[in-house]
Amino acid sequence: MVASRRAAMSGASPSLVAGIRAALTVISVALAGVLSALAVASVHMARRVVTPAVRLPDTRILSLDTAAQTITLTRTPDTELPGRYGLFTSGTSNYVKLGSVLSEDETSVKRKLLTHIGSDSRLSPDAAFSGWYFDRxxxxxxxxxxxxxxxxxxxxxxxxxxxxxxxxxxxxxxxxxxxxxxxxxxxxxxxxxxxxxxxxxxxxxxxxxxxxxxxxxxxxxxxxxxxxxxxxxxxxxxxxxxxxxxxxxxxxxxxxxxxxxxxxxxxxxxxxxxxxxWRLVLEYQARMMKVPPTVSGLAIGALKSEWATPITRAGSAIPFDRLxxxxxxxxxxxxxxxxxxxxxxxxxxxxxxxxxxxxxxxxxxxxxxxxxxxxxxxxxxxxxxxxxxxxxxxxxxxxxxxxxxx
Structure with missing residues (x-):
């Protein structure tokens, strides 16, 4: 079989042989690039899973009416919820309590403030919606x-x-x-x-x-x-x-x-x-973030492997079966x-x-x-x-x- 391949190649024109070799080189480089990208993405995901999270802004304060004691936020699946919540902020207040939804449109939600905000208060636009309600x-x-x-x-x-x-x-x-x-x-x-x-x-x-x-x-x-x-x-x-x-x-x-x-x-x-x-949760979150199943699978595989802990920066392998x-x-x-x-x-x-x-x-x-x-x-x-x-x-x-x- 090898001999027949060699014979076929020897009978081919030099330009065809060169073209095949070039194509194989391109495919090899592309495959290596894809594998490298998958590896980088899976390591990034694995590290995110075990690294203590930092609270990040997930909404913006669009307006603040201190006379009516209302606040308008960008609309998200959380900020539009009925009920009582909290909002992590920065400025003159670090945390404020929110009451019921007063009005809403396609992009914003106005809620009642349950923490009094004075007329001289200043809040940063970036904020994080919270279910805590009580902060202390x-x-x-x-x-x-x-x-x-x-x-x-x-x-x-x-x-x-x-x-x-x-x-x-x-x-x-x-x-x-x-x-x-x-x-x-x-x-x-x-x-x-x-x-x-x-x-x-x-x-x-x-x-x-x-x-x-x-x-x-x-x-x-x-x-x-x-x-x-x-x-x-x-x-x-x-x-x-x-x-x-x-x-x-x-x-x-x-x-x-x-x-x-x-x-x-x-x-x-x-x-x-x-x-x-945990595996079900991580796979679900990967889908929500549009992470390919291959990446999430590699990330979970790395997290449960002792040899990968220096790469994932986990202290030890995660025993998913035990969890x-x-x-x-x-x-x-x-x-x-x-x-x-x-x-x-x-x-x-x-x-x-x-x-x-x-x-x-x-x-x-x-x-x-x-x-x-x-x-x-x-x-x-x-x-x-x-x-x-x-x-x-x-x-x-x-x-x-x-x-x-x-």
Missing amino acids: PDELHLPYTPELIGSAVGPCPAWLFPAGEGEVWVIQVHGRGTSRAECLRAVPLFHQAGITSLVVSYRNDGEAPRSRAGTYTLGATEWRDVDAAVGFARRRGAKRIILMGWSMGGAISLQVSLNSAHRDAIAGLILESPVVD DVVARAGELRHPILILHSDDDGFVPSDASHDLVTARPDIVELEVFEVARHTKLWNYDQERWSARIRTWLSAHDLSAVTTPAED
Whole structure:
């Protein structure tokens, strides 16, 4: 066969041979370029996944009416939502609270200001829309103390809101790229139920100590800092502990539930817009950013490979199989309430639906629509709160009896 090819080539004209060789060279260079571009894109994506996020502007302040106390923002799927929210700004205010939508058109949304803005105030046009609403613990007007939770990476700051007899605690775990303040919305609900709230931080979140690598492991190591908080709660008298995780905090809480030496003290989990399977989330986000499946596949492959950690800058390989709780559903033993929107827009609800299908005996799912990622409280506080109260009462975790329905 080789001889026949050589014979064919030897019989070809010199110009044809030169043309074929040139074409092969061009194809080889182009292929190398494509492979190089794919490699660069996949490394970039992998690094973004594990690098602690910085809050970036996602809307613009178009106008501010201090007389009417209204603000007009560029219209986005978030800024057009009904409900109460917050806005990260810069200038004379760093954070303002937003009320209901007053008017809207194709490009803008006017909302009521719930934080008073004086006539001499100046706000930068670039802003970031937020579901936090409460930005500081003192805004809740509840007694609290700052605490430090000892962990393997050092002392992790926390806020402790005592309530009831102190035997039932909820440990709240915030999501990726946010801080403890994300969880403050839920504290009054638990306080009314007589449940002590411990709002915690964890490694590399900007408040807790930095790990050696300084990167996220998507719950694979962060859970140990939250487990230290479980131990802290038990030493302070907690008999039954609820874990509440928001977004990536849900992934962390699930790992605590599966791995903690304090599993017998865990009474249940409440998960708000949780990550249940990271691969599904990363593939979804790649599609939203129009990243080719080849790139996202290479990025996930690099993140789960120990040899690639110097390239991805991850501290260690990400154990995606261990973080896939749908696949590990048979290992779950604690009752779980999931609150998730089918219109989440960031963490798809598919894995939440899959988990309740896999374990209907212990997993309950409250499905929202319209509401966006971790903004269910903001969108419909009454429904959100009622569903949690019902779950607490059903599992004998509330010190306050839920009124019977007519």
